[in-house]
Amino acid sequence: MSKINDLHNEAMDLAEFALVERLQGNAEGELHFTEQALDLELAAIQELADPIEPTFSVLHRSAGTLALQCRKYRLAEQIAAKALAGEPPNEIAEELRDLIEQVHFQRHLELRGIELGQDEMQMSLSGKEVGYGMVTSNELVSRIEDTSRLIGRIVERQRESSFSKRGPRRTIRKDFPVLVSAPRAASFAVTLKVARPTGQLYPPIEVQVIIDEFMDLMAMVNSSDIQRLEERIPDPSYLRNFLGIAKKIAPDGDRVRQVGFTVQRDNEPRHVSVTKPAAEISVPSVGERGTEYETLGEPVEVRGTFCFADATGNEDNKIKIVDDKGKSHSVTVPVGMMNDIVRPMWDSKVLVKGLRKGRAIVLQDIELDE
Numbered sequence: 001m002s003k004i005n006d007l008h009n010e011a012m013d014l015a016e017f018a019l020v021e022r023l024q025g026n027a028e029g030e031l032h033f034t035e036q037a038l039d040l041e042l043a044a045i046q047e048l049a050d051p052i053e054p055t056f057s058v059l060h061r062s063a064g065t066l067a068l069q070c071r072k073y074r075l076a077e078q079i080a081a082k083a084l085a086g087e088p089p090n091e092i093a094e095e096l097r098d099l100i101e102q103v104h105f106q107r108h109l110e111l112r113g114i115e116l117g118q119d120e121m122q123m124s125l126s127g128k129e130v131g132y133g134m135v136t137s138n139e140l141v142s143r144i145e146d147t148s149r150l151i152g153r154i155v156e157r158q159r160e161s162s163f164s165k166r167g168p169r170r171t172i173r174k175d176f177p178v179l180v181s182a183p184r185a186a187s188f189a190v191t192l193k194v195a196r197p198t199g200q201l202y203p204p205i206e207v208q209v210i211i212d213e214f215m216d217l218m219a220m221v222n223s224s225d226i227q228r229l230e231e232r233i234p235d236p237s238y239l240r241n242f243l244g245i246a247k248k249i250a251p252d253g254d255r256v257r258q259v260g261f262t263v264q265r266d267n268e269p270r271h272v273s274v275t276k277p278a279a280e281i282s283v284p285s286v287g288e289r290g291t292e293y294e295t296l297g298e299p300v301e302v303r304g305t306f307c308f309a310d311a312t313g314n315e316d317n318k319i320k321i322v323d324d325k326g327k328s329h330s331v332t333v334p335v336g337m338m339n340d341i342v343r344p345m346w347d348s349k350v351l352v353k354g355l356r357k358g359r360a361i362v363l364q365d366i367e368l369d370e
Contacts, residue, residue: 003044004048004059007043007044008062011037011062012037012062014033014036014037015037017033018031018037021033022223025228034066034069035070037066038066038072041062041063041066042063045059045063051086053087053088054088054089054092057086057088057092057096058092060082061080061083061092061095061096061099064076064077064079064083064099068103071106073103076099076103077100077103080096080097080099084100101258102275106273116191116262116263116264117193118207118208118264120192120194120211120263121192121211122262123144123259123261124188124261124262125139125140125143125258126256127251127254127256127258128255128257129256130188135183139256140183142248143248143259144180144190144192146248146249147192147214147249148177148178149245150214150245150246151176151210153241153242153245153340154210154213154214154217155175155176155210157233157235158213159205163237163238163241176195176210177195178192178193178195179192179194179195180192180193194207194210212263212265215261215263219272221243221246221274222272224280236336237334237336239336240334240335240336240337241337243281243282243283244283244336244337245341247278247281248341249274250274250276250278251275251276251278252277252278252279253277253279258274259273260272278367283364299354300352300354301353302323302331302351303323303350303352303369304322304323304349304350304352305321305347305348306320306345306346306348306366307322308328309338309342309343311338311339317333318330318331318332319331319333319363329361330360330361331352331361331362331363332354332361332363333363334362334363337363337366345368348368349369349370350367350368351366351367351368351369352365353365
């Protein structure tokens with residue numbers, strides 16, 4: 001048993017090295033250490049003469065996860081299925097089922113004979129409200145709309161324009177509309193095409209560059225690489241806006257568990273699978289003039305109906321939330337959040353999180369309250 005423990009511990013050390021490589025953006029180094037960790041974990045399984053629980057299922061869960069990270073999907077599926085065929089503890093059994101679901105979703109990210117142009121990407125969803133070729137309409141439509149908003153903001157930023165509080169400028173929405181294909185029966189997949197503009201007055205921006213930027217940023221969100229995001233998006237308004245919209249695209253972890261994007265570059269597919277739940281994505285709470293909101297007051301949460309908005313101010317906007325007791329709460333909305341994030345929730349039940357500033361609340365996060 002000591003040899004099994006030694007092999008497992010060494011595998012976990014190598015997995016930690018792989019994580020460091022990933023955080024440093026070194027995909028080749030990450031794969032190298034992950035493959036070594038997988039070999040050691042498989043060796044530990046071979047040393048286990050009898051399927052003693054929970055050791056048997058723990059080792060298989062670890063090996064299956066490493067195989068998934070190495071993109072050895074069939075091997076990951078076999079490892080997880082072997083452990084589930086026994087009697088794993090309930091908690092580990094649930095994690096093994098999640099692992100198999102992730103394996104299946106990675107397959108759904110594949111293009112399956114679909115040819116994508118340089119100006120196209122595939123979006124796939126999986127989860128409880130996603131069936132074979134079917135999905136609840138609002139789960140799909142809202143993510144398409146938010147992806148379109150992010151595309152517009154990327155173009156705006158690449159043109160070195162100041163942040164537009166009223167949403168991406170009309171000329172950008174006209175120049176770079178996002179078109180949607182008929183759905184395909186995968187987990188649920190559609191092709192999104194960013195139309196190429198004609199007769200631009202601005203210096204031209206290649207659509208491929210816009211889509212690649214989108215893929216890079218969503219990958220950073222999923223890996224919580226906030227430092228690289230801040231380097232890529234130094235303007236606080238743009239950063240706040242991006243993370244706020246990314247939260248809306250991200251899965252809730254239940255109805256939709258994974259949102260994936262696939263592009264084709266040099267005849268090779270590139271996948272970004274967003275598995276981080278929206279609740280785990282934080283929006284930076286820094287004011288327009290660099291004021292740290294944490295210095296303002298105690299945290300506040302308010303549930304109620306979003307029923308009033310005032311966007312006439314020169315700086316931050318104002319909204320009002322009326323709770324179930326009829327009390328009105330004034331909320332200050334920082335630049336970057338009003339049009340793309342807050343406004344679509346008009347006349348809905350919402351949960352507002354913020355910090356107290358006198359009688360008002362400075363908004364940090366807002367979500368639909370279901």
